[in-house]
Amino acid sequence: PWLLEDEIPQECKNLLSTLPKEKGWCEPHLYQYQGFWRPAWLFSNALACQKHYQAQNTDILLVTAPKSGTTWLKSLAFTILNRKLYPPTHNHHPLLTKNPHELVPFLELNIDFENNKPPPMPNNNVDRRLYSTHFSYVSLPNSAKSSACKLIYICRDPKDAFISLWHFSNKRRTPEMGTISLEEAFELFCRGVSLGGPFWDHVVGYWQESLKAPDKILFLKYEEMIEQPNIHIKRIADFMGCPFSAEELEASSGNIVDEIAHLCSFNNLTSLEVNKNGISSAGGLRFDIFFRRGITQDWKNYLTPDMVDRIDRLTAEKFQGSELKL
Numbered sequence: 001p002w003l004l005e006d007e008i009p010q011e012c013k014n015l016l017s018t019l020p021k022e023k024g025w026c027e028p029h030l031y032q033y034q035g036f037w038r039p040a041w042l043f044s045n046a047l048a049c050q051k052h053y054q055a056q057n058t059d060i061l062l063v064t065a066p067k068s069g070t071t072w073l074k075s076l077a078f079t080i081l082n083r084k085l086y087p088p089t090h091n092h093h094p095l096l097t098k099n100p101h102e103l104v105p106f107l108e109l110n111i112d113f114e115n116n117k118p119p120p121m122p123n124n125n126v127d128r129r130l131y132s133t134h135f136s137y138v139s140l141p142n143s144a145k146s147s148a149c150k151l152i153y154i155c156r157d158p159k160d161a162f163i164s165l166w167h168f169s170n171k172r173r174t175p176e177m178g179t180i181s182l183e184e185a186f187e188l189f190c191r192g193v194s195l196g197g198p199f200w201d202h203v204v205g206y207w208q209e210s211l212k213a214p215d216k217i218l219f220l221k222y223e224e225m226i227e228q229p230n231i232h233i234k235r236i237a238d239f240m241g242c243p244f245s246a247e248e249l250e251a252s253s254g255n256i257v258d259e260i261a262h263l264c265s266f267n268n269l270t271s272l273e274v275n276k277n278g279i280s281s282a283g284g285l286r287f288d289i290f291f292r293r294g295i296t297q298d299w300k301n302y303l304t305p306d307m308v309d310r311i312d313r314l315t316a317e318k319f320q321g322s323e324l325k326l
């Protein structure tokens with residue numbers, strides 16, 4: 001359910017009226033709550049989720065700042081977890097006909113309002129729930145922190161995340177709205193005013209927690225995954241508690257890790273009809289907007305040297321003392 005600003009429940013409107021507000025990239029406004037910015041339509045769902053989601057010890061949450069590789073991580077985690085029922089070369093593998101966002105629902109988008117329940121698990125053969133979220137660490141529902149559920153975080157070079165978000169936002173804008181310029185979006189992004197932003201605070205929040213509890217939070221980088229997908233597929237499987245067996249890795253029929261990497265690759269996913277022309281039932285978004293180039297350093301084609309300098313300095317400042325490098 002993507003609520004329009006005037007369809008928002010009154011109690012939520014009351015809250016919104018007390019919050020700092022800025023211009024949105026594709027919605028009229030973004031509101032700052034618990035230090036992070038989100039559009040009005042996301043509030044009622046997010047608040048319901050914070051209140052009602054009860055994490056189970058076996059849950060796995062895929063956590064990202066928008067445009068950091070959520071779609072890819074969803075496809076990988078789903079495939080790894082469900083590989084007994086759906087081997088990656090299965091003719092009817094769910095990823096062949098469903099977009100990864102349909103297989104791994106967003107907690108704060110898909111919560112069942114009426115019954116205050118998280119979304120049911122589609123096509124999941126294992127007794128474990130796999131969700132995703134853009135919540136910052138501070139906003140994460142308490143039970144997700146206190147239970148033994150596991151979190152997998154993926155982050156990305158802020159310059160690429162920015163370019164990706166700028167394209168994504170322009171695709172979401174209506175023709176009447178026109179486009180948001182690169183310069184305007186850049187200014188907002190650097191000030192932290194972006195969907196789920198400040199981007200850096202989101203990343204640092206999870207980075208620090210992952211250092212304290214590496215068994216609870218696996219911290220991944222998009223660039224490293226592009227470089228060496230197979231190593232990361234194995235790390236994800238180990239972390240989720242379903243490591244590849246020696247038999248799986250030695251199977252004469254093919255290397256399952258290669259097969260998973262191929263199934264979930266940008267080229268393969270973008271060749272599928274569902275990802276070319278499919279539309280999400282919740283929200284009516286075209287699935288193709290989650291795929292653009294799927295490469296690193298595309299920012300070089302867009303940012304001026306001054307912009308690069310500014311954003312790199314900002315990153316250095318924000319990550320200072322954390323030993324985190326992107």
Ligand code: A3P
Binds near residue numbers: 064
């Ligand atoms: P670009 O816009 O730079 O191409 P998210 O899934 O968090 O919304 O992030 C979207 C970004 O991930 C987009 O980046 C998109 O192209 C890229 N992406 C989507 N699927 C991918 C895949 N299977 N492998 C690598 N990158 C992928």
